[in-house]
Structure formats: C-alpha cells, structure tokens
Amino acid sequence: MSHVIGLKCRECGTEYPAGIQNTCYECFGPLEVNYDWDYISDHISKEKIAAGPKSIWRYADMLPLESEKRVDLGAGFNKLHHAQRLGAALGLDELYILDESVNPTNSFKDRVTSVAISKALEFDIKAVGCASTGNL
Known part of the structure; x- marks a missing residue:
C-alpha cells in the first residue's frame, strides 16, 4: 500500500x-x-526494502499504488557497474553506470511502464496507449 x-x-x-x-x-x-x-x-526502513523481491516491487511501499494488481515482467534491480577508467578520465572518483539492457525490453522505460500499467489496472482501465521511440 x-x-x-x-x-x-x-x-x-x-x-x-x-x-x-x-x-x-x-x-x-x-x-x-x-x-x-x-x-x-x-x-519503512532500508532493511525492509532490502528484504523485498529483486525487482522494482521491492520499492512497492514507495510507489503510488494501492492494490496488489501488479504488472511484473522482471524490471528493475539492475546492476551498477563501477566505471573506474571512465570516471578517472572525467576526473571523478566514483562513477557508476546502470545496466538497463537487462530489463525485459532493454529499456529504462520498463520500470515506469510497470508502475503505470499497474496503476491503470487499479483504475480498471481496459486499454492503454503509449507514445514511444519504438522500444516499448
């Protein structure tokens, strides 16, 4: 909730x-x-969040959803890669890159779409349209 x-x-x-x-x-x-x-x-504690599923739904208490109707294709919980050489070249001690290619459609849009469609289900919406650059 x-x-x-x-x-x-x-x-x-x-x-x-x-x-x-x-x-x-x-x-x-x-x-x-x-x-x-x-x-x-x-x-809501860091420990409670850390104990959640390895997906976007570990943050369910922080998302604007009221029901358990959830679209879950496995989006989220992507690995951060420490980009040491790139960081050094840019003068940064700590630079991390999030790997979005492990999401279901290889896009950062998968997380927000999971939440948006789940919210549409809450409102009993039967059809959803989406403008996209083609990877959704």
Whole structure:
C-alpha cells in the first residue's frame, strides 16, 4: 500500500486528491504525487526494502499504488557497474553506470511502464496507449 496524500502541480502548486488525473486544471502543468513522508520515514526502513523481491516491487511501499494488481515482467534491480577508467578520465572518483539492457525490453522505460500499467489496472482501465521511440 502506498502512502499517497494527493497530487500537486509542479508548475503552480495547485493540489488535488489522488485520482485519475495527470494535468493541472489551472495551468495544465504536470502533477506529481504527494507522499506522507513522516509515515514513510517512521514505518519503512532500508532493511525492509532490502528484504523485498529483486525487482522494482521491492520499492512497492514507495510507489503510488494501492492494490496488489501488479504488472511484473522482471524490471528493475539492475546492476551498477563501477566505471573506474571512465570516471578517472572525467576526473571523478566514483562513477557508476546502470545496466538497463537487462530489463525485459532493454529499456529504462520498463520500470515506469510497470508502475503505470499497474496503476491503470487499479483504475480498471481496459486499454492503454503509449507514445514511444519504438522500444516499448
């Protein structure tokens, strides 16, 4: 279960109840999820997250989902590669590269799509369209 308080416009700050809306009615800006951060910091620990499944769903308590209806094709939990030589060439002591090629469609979009489609299932949406560059 998520700990969503509501939605808030990134542009003008107008707040809305959590629901099936993604655009501000006042300025047409994008809406972001507002979380109950006090509850989260008191009840969700690093240990609890680390004990979760080796997928995006280990972070389920931090995602804006209310139900257990989840699309899971194995996205997430990708390995970070320490790019020491590239980091040194760029003057960085610590540079890591996330390997997105291990996701189901070889794309970073798999994580957000899993959450978006899972949310669509919560709203009992029967069809979803997606604009993409072709790898989704």
